[in-house]
Amino acid sequence: MSNAPSLPPCSVDDWDDSRRRQRLRNTRTGHHWVRxxxxxxxxxxxxxxxxxxxxxxxxxxxxxxxxxxxxxxxTQPQLHPVYDAASREDRDTAVVDLVGLGNLDATDTATALPALRELGQVWAVEYDNSGLDTAVVSRLIQERAAWSGIENIVLTGHSMGGIIALEVAQHLYQDTTLEVTGVILDCTPLDLHAVRGDARDAGEDLLRWIGWLPGARESRSMRMLVEIAARKDRFVVPSDRGYRRIDSEELRNVAVEVLHDKVLSTDAASNGLIESQFRAIVASGAIDNLRALNDRREDKIRPAVVFLRPRNPLADNVVDVEYSHRILIDQSGGVEGTLLVSKLPRTGHANPVQAPESYNDAIVRRVVPFVDSRPGEAEDEEQSPNDDLLDDERGGVQPIMDLDRITPG
Missing domain, CATH: 1.20.5 (Single alpha-helices involved in coiled-coils or other helix-helix interfaces)
Structure with a gap:
């Protein structure tokens, strides 16, 4: 029998719900764990x-x-034919156009440059919109060249596309039987330091958001915010009281523009592709690519390297073209190098669609003769310094006689 004292019987009047709840609290597991x-x-x-x-x-x-x-x-990368070669003799050459940061398809840009037909057939690269792989692009060019009878390749890269063009050029130059006769760089940032501060900050902000926000690589709302922030100079304006204010009308215009061109358009580059493109700039091996292209190979000529830039360096608000210009001079091989720099009037940052006349004129008068002259190098190892040309400030052409006296701009 239990030794517990017996309790008197309870009546209905003894019922107290608050006492019942207090008893439950006092007897449940962990009731004494206050924290x-x-x-x-x-x-x-x-x-x-x-x-x-x-x-x-x-x-x-x-x-x-x-x-x-x-x-x-x-999605997957593709090569789109744009123009046939202007002459039958150039049908064994393909000019491959690649666009830069935030762009997907080079077709419109290549279409604005019919002068490239003077070098050969013109192809435009459409990137894989889920990301960027230069090995895949290189293999795509190699396979298309094999079944279309192409023997020579000229790569054209606009802005960041020039970094991709240099990497692809090195692969084709070193690992295939194709002749890379030229690489045309249009306002290309050869490393991250060549990207101006505002553009660099926008890219770093995108990487930061993508790094911590799940789904940011595919998010259209994320893209909307980043693209609007990148255009803040249009709607954040100074006020009469000395501080900055937001122009609501211009903000609305920017939002509509971004929504139409960058979010709802199926031709816009995805966040993932932009991330891959910006990482290509951050981890750029462009200088190593230039060195590799400048190395002599017994079975091949060294590719011509052409740098297109605005005559006024401040007209390019994305890339410090003077900085890239200096790097190219350092890596061009001195007076026996392979560099042509063409300063274009009335142009900005890699904008052949907006300024086709300046680009096409420079290609016909300067770029085509320079690239076409490179095959003679294989027969003449003792190349004259006068064969290497650099555009002067007036847009004409003068021989490089003394590299030490050449100052960018």
């Missing part, structure tokens, strides 16, 4: 408060990220 009880209550409140955020994230993933991810999984 645990507080933590448990805090976690419960947090979970309830987080429910709207979870619902919002679910909608973000279902409507913003997942559809784009599915579409990008089906």
């Amino acid at each position: 645990f009880g507080r933590l448990r209550r805090a976690l419960a409140r947090t979970a309830i408060a987080a429910l709207p955020l979870v619902a919002l994230f679910t909608q973000y993933w279902a409507w913003d990220v997942a559809p784009v991810r599915e579409r990008l999984a089906l």
Whole structure:
């Protein structure tokens, strides 16, 4: 028998619900853990408060990220024919055009440069919109050249596309039987220091957001925010009171422009591609590529390297073309090098679509004769310094006689 004292019987009048609840609290597991009880209550409140955020994230993933991810999984790089060669003799040469940061397809840019027909057939590269792989681009060019009878390749890269062009050129020059007769760089930043501060900050912001926000590589809303922020100089304006204010009308115009051109357009580069492109600038091996292209090989000529830039360096608000200019001079091999620099009037940053006349004129009068002259190098190892040309300030052509006396700009 139990030794516990017997309790008197309870009547209905003895019932107290508050006493019942107090008894439950006093007898449940962990009732004496005061801190645990507080933590448990805090976690419960947090979970309830987080429910709207979870619902919002679910909608973000279902409507913003997942559809784009599915579409990008089906993309792949392509080569689009743009022009046939101007002359029958040049049909064994292909000019391959590559665009820069934030762009997907070089077709429109190549179409604006019919002068490239003077070098050979013109092809435009469309990147894989899910990312960038120069080995895949190189293999694509090699395979197209094999079944179309192409023996010579000229690579043209606009802005960041020049970094890709140099890497592809090195692969084709060293590892294939194709002759790389030239590489044309249009306002190319040869390393991250050549990118002006505002443009560099926008790219770094994108990488930072992509690094911590799930789904940011595919998110259209994320792209919207980054693209609008990159255009803040258009709607953040100084006020009469000395501080900056937001021009709501211009902000609306920017938002509509970004929505139309960068978010809803199927031709726009994805966040993932932009990330890959910017990382290519950050990790650029362009200087190593230039050195490799400048090394003599017994079975091949050294490719001509052409740098197109605005005559006024401040007209390029994205790339410090003077900085890239100096690097190219250092890596061109001195007076026996392979460099032609052409300073174009009335141009900005890698904008052949906006200034086709200046670009096409420079290609016909300067670039084509220079690239066509390179095959003679294989027969004449003792190349004259007068064969290497550099555009002067007036846009004419003068021989490089003394590299030490050449100053950019």
